[in-house]
Amino acid sequence: MAIYLDHAATTPMVDAAIAAMTAQMAQLGNPSSLHAPGRASRKAIEQARESLALHIGCVPSEIIFTASGTEANNTALKGLYWKGKSVGRNVIVISAIEHHAILDPAQWLAEHEGAEIVSIGVTSNGVLDFSQLEQLLKDRADEIAVISVMHSNNETGALQPITEIVALASAHSIPVHSDAVQSFKKVPLSFSTLGLTALSLSAHKIGGPLGIGILVLKRGLEIPALLHGGGQEREIRSGTLNAPAIVGCAAAADGDYPGEHVREMRNLLAQGIVHVIPDAYINGASETLPGIVNATFPGTESDTLLLLLDAQGIAASTGSACSAGVQRPSHVLLAMGHSDKSARSSLRFSLGSTTSTSDVTSVLNALPGVIERARAANLR
Numbered sequence: 001m002a003i004y005l006d007h008a009a010t011t012p013m014v015d016a017a018i019a020a021m022t023a024q025m026a027q028l029g030n031p032s033s034l035h036a037p038g039r040a041s042r043k044a045i046e047q048a049r050e051s052l053a054l055h056i057g058c059v060p061s062e063i064i065f066t067a068s069g070t071e072a073n074n075t076a077l078k079g080l081y082w083k084g085k086s087v088g089r090n091v092i093v094i095s096a097i098e099h100h101a102i103l104d105p106a107q108w109l110a111e112h113e114g115a116e117i118v119s120i121g122v123t124s125n126g127v128l129d130f131s132q133l134e135q136l137l138k139d140r141a142d143e144i145a146v147i148s149v150m151h152s153n154n155e156t157g158a159l160q161p162i163t164e165i166v167a168l169a170s171a172h173s174i175p176v177h178s179d180a181v182q183s184f185k186k187v188p189l190s191f192s193t194l195g196l197t198a199l200s201l202s203a204h205k206i207g208g209p210l211g212i213g214i215l216v217l218k219r220g221l222e223i224p225a226l227l228h229g230g231g232q233e234r235e236i237r238s239g240t241l242n243a244p245a246i247v248g249c250a251a252a253a254d255g256d257y258p259g260e261h262v263r264e265m266r267n268l269l270a271q272g273i274v275h276v277i278p279d280a281y282i283n284g285a286s287e288t289l290p291g292i293v294n295a296t297f298p299g300t301e302s303d304t305l306l307l308l309l310d311a312q313g314i315a316a317s318t319g320s321a322c323s324a325g326v327q328r329p330s331h332v333l334l335a336m337g338h339s340d341k342s343a344r345s346s347l348r349f350s351l352g353s354t355t356s357t358s359d360v361t362s363v364l365n366a367l368p369g370v371i372e373r374a375r376a377a378n379l380r
């Protein structure tokens with residue numbers, strides 16, 4: 001059976017989510033309709049919203065359902081930028097290690113909407129360089145429309161100092177958005193405790209279905225919409241609500257994530273990698289998500305490694321975007337000080353609740369042969 005170590009890309013749906021979703025798919029009714037089937041569908045959604053709000057640490061009305069984490073990020077970043085711009089603020093502050101679902105809308109706003117992007121660097125551990133942000137706020141706080149820094153990084157698992165960022169930003173009334181797609185259910189996360197303005201989540205990273213994301217947006221705050229139509233979700237996200245996916249998402253969020261087990265497997269894998277491949281090294285901070293190991297294998301090309309591992313039934317990833325079949329070096333590893341070459345020799349293994357000791361052992365057994373062949377291919 002295949003060994004799946006790409007849980008950060010997407011993780012299997014849990015049984016409870018499949019059951020809840022399947023049952024809801026058999027129900028008729030547009031949740032915006034006033035008749036009985038419509039009201040029943042609406043009721044299922046509102047129950048899911050209430051239960052999700054408890055897990056997220058927000059009030060139910062702060063939840064705006066979207067079709068993906070990508071859409072939640074776009075809606076938050078563009079909406080908060082436009083709101084800021086209307087009062088003369090045009091600077092968007094992001095970290096250098098954001099997911100493309102933040103990097104690319106920020107770039108779009110710069111190209112089309114007059115935004116100036118300031119990208120804050122990270123340390124060699126992949127954690128935001130807080131002193132850079134402090135200096136920026138000393139110099140230019142009144143120009144900043146929005147700060148968006150991810151809660152944890154999808155390639156290295158490094159946790160980011162969101163509490164400190166919010167404390168700094170709120171002294172200047174700057175809204176802070178955080179992409180917490182990888183953190184939800186993996187590490188403690190509370191919207192209200194963090195004091196954020198906006199937060200993005202995605203169901204398929206927690207055992208829920210694809211095609212459903214959540215934007216948590218502070219109560220009472222209005223931002224311009226990307227989608228216009230029926231006025232659903234505070235008129236910020238029009239479109240008939242996807243009741244089956246929403247109840248599936250809530251069912252997944254109700255489940256327990258075996259964080260201790262996943263971290264134990266992660267540590268076993270990380271320690272095993274440097275044991276079986278002595279010149280390999282692990283990238284990232286000491287405070288990480290439980291399930292991500294990012295490793296560099298000098299003298300290899302990550303594309304080759306992925307293919308060789310795949311041939312052994314092992315699914316891993318580089319974690320970075322692949323466009324038009326051309327693998328670019330990870331912008332995250334480059335920001336951490338890697339050379340092009342070492343960034344191109346790195347892999348992400350992401351573990352989940354189904355990962356077992358025997359999975360880890362199989363990977364560690366396969367690695368020496370895989371690395372040897374990848375190095376030989378690289379010399380050719």
Ligand SMILES: Cc1ncc(COP(=O)(O)O)c(C=O)c1O
Nearest residue numbers: 068069070099101154179181202
């Ligand atoms: C950090 C991060 N943000 C956003 C996304 C996009 O989420 P979705 O797949 O729901 O669009 C991902 C998915 O890989 C991610 O890892």
